Amino acid sequence: EAGVTQSPTHLIKTRGQQATLRCSPISGHTSVYWYQQALGLGLQFLLWYDEGEERNRGNFPPRFSGRQFPNYSSELNVNALELEDSALYLCASSLGLAGAKQETQYFGPGTRLLVL
Amino acid sequence: AQSVAQPEDQVNVAEGNPLTVKCTYSVSGNPYLFWYVQYPNRGLQFLLKYITGDNLVKGSYGFEAEFNKSQTSFHLKKPSALVSDSALYFCAVRVGYSSASKIIFGSGTRLSIRP
Numbered sequence: 022e023a024g025v026t027q028s029p030t031h032l033i034k035t036r037g038q039q040a041t042l043r044c045s046p047i048s049g050h051t052s053v054y055w056y057q058q059a060l061g062l063g064l065q066f067l068l069w070y071d072e073g074e075e076r077n078r079g080n081f082p083p084r085f086s087g088r089q090f091p092n093y094s095s096e097l098n099v100n101a102l103e104l105e106d107s108a109l110y111l112c113a114s115s116l117g118l119a120g121a122k123q124e125t126q127y128f129g130p131g132t133r134l135l136v137l
Numbered sequence: 138a139q140s141v142a143q144p145e146d147q148v149n150v151a152e153g154n155p156l157t158v159k160c161t162y163s164v165s166g167n168p169y170l171f172w173y174v175q176y177p178n179r180g181l182q183f184l185l186k187y188i189t190g191d192n193l194v195k196g197s198y199g200f201e202a203e204f205n206k207s208q209t210s211f212h213l214k215k216p217s218a219l220v221s222d223s224a225l226y227f228c229a230v231r232v233g234y235s236s237a238s239k240i241i242f243g244s245g246t247r248l249s250i251r252p
Contacts, residue, residue: 025180054240064181064227064242077239111180125171126240128180 023048025114025129033135034102042097042132046114052076053095054115054126055087059108067110070095071117102136109133139164139232143243150218150250158213158246160228169231170211171240172202176224184226187211198222218250 026045034040046053055067066079070089084100093114099106110133113126141162150156162168169188173181185196192204202213211228228243 027180056242063244066239066241069239077233079239113181125183125186127183128173130180 025112025127027110027112027129027132029132030130031133031135033137035137036102036104038102040099040102040106040134042099042110042112042134043094044097044112044114044129045094046112047127049116050114050127051093051117052115052124053089053093054113055095055097056111056113057081057108058111058131059105064111068097099134104136107134107136139230139241141228141230141241141243143226143228143246145246146244147247147249150248152220152250152252153217156215156218156222156248156250158226158228158248160211160213160243162209162211162228162230164230164232168211170202170204171229171231172196172200172211172213173227173229173242174198174224175227175245181227184213220250220252223248223250 028043052071054069056064057067058064067081068087069077073089087097089095109131111128111131113128115124115126143160171186172184174184175181184200185194185202187194187204195201200215202211204211225245225247227245229240231240
């Protein structure tokens with residue numbers, strides 16, 4: 022069974038540009054989560070999508086946005102990039118089940134974004 | 138506020154010795170607790186979780202964790218450490234209900250196993 026996949030593996034942008042990151046969940050999973058892992062910091066929750074809808078959002082500005090497609094894959098868009106957006110962006114998926122607490126999140130390898 | 142804490146940034150253990158990576162939590166209601174491991178330049182891998190039942194949870198790669206409700210702890214343990222266990226370990230707790238549900242991660246503990 023294929024795991025969570027993310028593309029690209031690395032992305033280099035300049036300040037002010039836009040970045041688009043992609044994630045494909047494990048087959049059968051309807052929930053997709055996005056996290057930011059900046060150097061020296063832990064994982065910060067960004068967004069949660071389930072069944073095509075945004076379910077919850079972390080404490081990030083509106084220039085961080087995304088969407089989930091009918092096949093449950095997801096995009097994370099970061100507009101007006103800033104230097105401090107440089108980080109590893111991790112995607113995770115789980116069985117949706119209306120946010121059931123016991124559901125495990127399975128992570129992809131991440132996209133490393135570098136903003137120059 | 139609901140939170141999870143990993144009090145040690147780094148843990149150093151000799152190969153073959155037992156290891157413990159500490160985690161404490163503060164949540165309302167019953168906690169749903171997880172441990173993940175992150176190897177260099179990789180995503181997080183699920184190790185184990187506590188939902189309910191037996192306080193000793195067994196997971197992948199020989200790891201186990203003990204849930205202690207009175208001490209609000211969920212320490213990760215392994216009887217005999219391997220050099221290949223060297224990685225970054227995250228404790229996490231699931232909080233909230235339904236659409237307000239999310240996982241809160243600890244700050245991570247870097248485990249270093251010396252030969």
